[in-house]
Amino acid sequence: MKIHDALLGLIIFVGGLIICYVAKDFPDQNDGKPGPWLFPVVLSLLFSLSGLILFFKKFKTLKDRPLIDVQDRVGAAGMLKILVLLSLIIFYILTSEFLGFLIAMGLTMLIMMLVLRTKLYMALLVSACATLGIYLIFAKVLLVPLPEGLFYF
Amino acid sequence: MFDFSVMMQGLQSILDPTVLMIIVGSGLYGLFIGAMPGLTATMAVALLVPITFYMDAVPAIASIITMSAMAIFAGDLPGTLLHIPGTPSSAAYCNDSFALAKKGKASVVLGVDLVLSALGGLFGSIILLCMAPVLAEVALQFSSYEFFWLAVLGLSCAVMISSGSPLKGFVSLLIGLLVNCVGLDITLGFPRFTFDRPELFEGFSFIPAMIGMFGIAELMKNVSEPINRNATMIEYSTDIFKGIGGVIKKYWNQIIRSQLIGTCIGILPGAGGDIAAWICYGVAKRFSKTPDEYGQGTVEGIANATTANNAAISGAFIPALVFGIPGDSLTAIIIGVLFMKGLEPGPTLFTNHGDFLFAIYMVFILANILLIPLGYIIIRLATKVMRVPTNLLNPIILGFCIVGAYAINNANFDIMAMFGFGILAFIMLKHGFPVAPAILGLVLGDMLENTFMQSMIKSEWDLTSFFSRPIAAILGLITVLLWFSPLIVKAVKKGRKVQA
Numbered sequence: 001m002k003i004h005d006a007l008l009g010l011i012i013f014v015g016g017l018i019i020c021y022v023a024k025d026f027p028d029q030n031d032g033k034p035g036p037w038l039f040p041v042v043l044s045l046l047f048s049l050s051g052l053i054l055f056f057k058k059f060k061t062l063k064d065r066p067l068i069d070v071q072d073r074v075g076a077a078g079m080l081k082i083l084v085l086l087s088l089i090i091f092y093i094l095t096s097e098f099l100g101f102l103i104a105m106g107l108t109m110l111i112m113m114l115v116l117r118t119k120l121y122m123a124l125l126v127s128a129c130a131t132l133g134i135y136l137i138f139a140k141v142l143l144v145p146l147p148e149g150l151f152y153f
Numbered sequence: 154m155f156d157f158s159v160m161m162q163g164l165q166s167i168l169d170p171t172v173l174m175i176i177v178g179s180g181l182y183g184l185f186i187g188a189m190p191g192l193t194a195t196m197a198v199a200l201l202v203p204i205t206f207y208m209d210a211v212p213a214i215a216s217i218i219t220m221s222a223m224a225i226f227a228g229d230l231p232g233t234l235l236h237i238p239g240t241p242s243s244a245a246y247c248n249d250s251f252a253l254a255k256k257g258k259a260s261v262v263l264g265v266d267l268v269l270s271a272l273g274g275l276f277g278s279i280i281l282l283c284m285a286p287v288l289a290e291v292a293l294q295f296s297s298y299e300f301f302w303l304a305v306l307g308l309s310c311a312v313m314i315s316s317g318s319p320l321k322g323f324v325s326l327l328i329g330l331l332v333n334c335v336g337l338d339i340t341l342g343f344p345r346f347t348f349d350r351p352e353l354f355e356g357f358s359f360i361p362a363m364i365g366m367f368g369i370a371e372l373m374k375n376v377s378e379p380i381n382r383n384a385t386m387i388e389y390s391t392d393i394f395k396g397i398g399g400v401i402k403k404y405w406n407q408i409i410r411s412q413l414i415g416t417c418i419g420i421l422p423g424a425g426g427d428i429a430a431w432i433c434y435g436v437a438k439r440f441s442k443t444p445d446e447y448g449q450g451t452v453e454g455i456a457n458a459t460t461a462n463n464a465a466i467s468g469a470f471i472p473a474l475v476f477g478i479p480g481d482s483l484t485a486i487i488i489g490v491l492f493m494k495g496l497e498p499g500p501t502l503f504t505n506h507g508d509f510l511f512a513i514y515m516v517f518i519l520a521n522i523l524l525i526p527l528g529y530i531i532i533r534l535a536t537k538v539m540r541v542p543t544n545l546l547n548p549i550i551l552g553f554c555i556v557g558a559y560a561i562n563n564a565n566f567d568i569m570a571m572f573g574f575g576i577l578a579f580i581m582l583k584h585g586f587p588v589a590p591a592i593l594g595l596v597l598g599d600m601l602e603n604t605f606m607q608s609m610i611k612s613e614w615d616l617t618s619f620f621s622r623p624i625a626a627i628l629g630l631i632t633v634l635l636w637f638s639p640l641i642v643k644a645v646k647k648g649r650k651v652q653a
Contacts, residue, residue, distance in 0.1 A: 036345055
């Protein structure tokens with residue numbers, strides 16, 4: 001999926017205005033001179049201005065390309081793989097405290113490998129070894145307290 | 154330059170067996186990542202940074218330097234043997250390398266790549282060793298006005314030089330600067346855009362942002378557009394050093410030119426090894442007696458470009474160490490690591506941490522010398538390394554990304570931040586917005602705001618004070634000229650047309 005630059009310009013323009021609206025309420029310094037609001041307001045105004053320029057620069061090409069091009073290089077299969085990848089990160093965040101690092105990470109890698117068409121036995125073997133390898137590096141060598149979860153590992 | 158005791162301390166810190174093991178290990182890691190099509194040196198550094206978090210400053214920076222030097226060279230391997238550049242830095246001469254490999258000259262190309270990459274890196278290291286302390290002496294006289302202009306100049310270069318349109322580069326820069334506004338403000342400690350979440354009071358951690366923007370975004374690209382690595386691999390002899398002396402003798406003056414240009418391009422903020430390779434390739438073609446051979450298979454073009462991309466790595470360290478201004482994405486990450494280690498890049502680094510700096514210079518030289526034996530090993534193993542299936546490798550990288558982001562604060566919040574930055578970078582790349590300016594904005598945002606506010610408070614909000622000191626005025630003038638350079642070039646061209 002690809003968004004037309006003109007539409008992106010509008011999104012950037014509106015985004016900048018929203019940031020500016022939030023930042024304008026930040027206070028001045030104690031002596032009344034510009035304070036915490038100054039940088040975000042200036043940057044967001046420049047952001048909006050850039051969006052507007054992008055919109056007007058690309059406005060003429062609106063006829064040539066659709067506003068949102070759904071048929072770009074990635075395709076449906078590629079998009080699905082991206083969604084699985086992102087969902088697996090969320091799956092890990094939600095389950096690691098409960099399941100523990102080894103199970104949550106093992107499952108994350110296993111599912112990703114299967115989605116990328118790895119044979120089941122190979123995916124099981126490699127995901128188990130890789131999870132254990134990462135665990136040893138981070139938990140045992142670098143002493144990072146990885147989530148233990150229900151089963152204490 | 155350095156007194157003897159400082160030099161000995163610096164040498165001792167890199168001759169420690171653990172540090173040497175880390176250097177060799179990170180070198181092999183860099184060679185592996187560089188040789189894998191689709192995995193870039195910046196991604197490799199982003200994945201390495203969480204591990205460096207647990208090291209001392211010298212081994213941490215040494216591992217990144219060695220890894221990046223090796224990865225940039227190793228990117229030439231798949232370019233030569235599979236016609237797929239391993240890193241963007243090898244793209245400029247990929248056609249020539251593959252064309253020569255098809256003619257049975259793969260070993261010549263690989264030999265030229267290896268030896269001239271090492272020579273390029275060594276030359277850049279010597280320039281770094283000579284120039285950085287001299288510039289640091291000058292930088293010691295700088296105040297907040299000069300540092301403000303340096304930050305603006307660095308960010309402006311990043312926008313002008315970045316790939317794609319300067320407007321999109323500018324938007325990318327603003328994204329980085331706006332993200333940097335999140336957290337407590339420096340003047341009053343007022344929380345900005347924190348949404349009452351205490352995790353955001355110190356702003357976004359740098360490492361999860363890096364891992365998201367380089368690791369997750371690249372993974373998203375890799376899983377959605379699988380690389381065809383089943384292409385026929387060219388067979389080659391491992392007798393790569395045969396004839397290399399003749400190549401150096403024939404092109405010695407061009408090699409020196411490319412070393413110089415490569416180092417200078419590395420110094421420019423925003424321009425890294427890939428731009429250095431393209432420019433030196435272009436310059437070599439422009440002055441070549443056989444420009445028609447370029448793109449069809451020319452050792453001359455390869456020799457120039459492969460020298461330049463490794464020289465640029467060392468060049469990028471000059472502004473990073475002396476002024477705290479990153480030359481490219483790699484040095485942006487290194488600046489973040491230096492801050493993590495309590496070492497503030499800038500002229501005071503040269504006065505207070507001479508032993509550390511000497512160790513860094515020695516690491517550059519050691520890494521480029523090590524490139525020859527380690528590079529030779531990877532050339533012998535290239536056929537096996539490049540066949541590692543990505544359907545196994547990508548999920549393992551995902552695992553490292555998740556744990557790497559978590560390891561910084563032991564919090565799932567950082568994994569969420571990595572997730573968000575990954576999506577943002579993927580969308581940006583897909584729509585032609587370069588990511589490098591956003592990274593530089595993220596790194597330099599604090600310096601920009603701090604120096605501006607300090608200068609304003611000192612001068613009681615007199616904007617002309619930014620031009621009150623001679624060096625500040627010169628830097629300001631250069632910056633303004635840079636902003637208007639496209640208009641000036643246009644006007645000059647128009648004037649010439651009218652005259653003609």
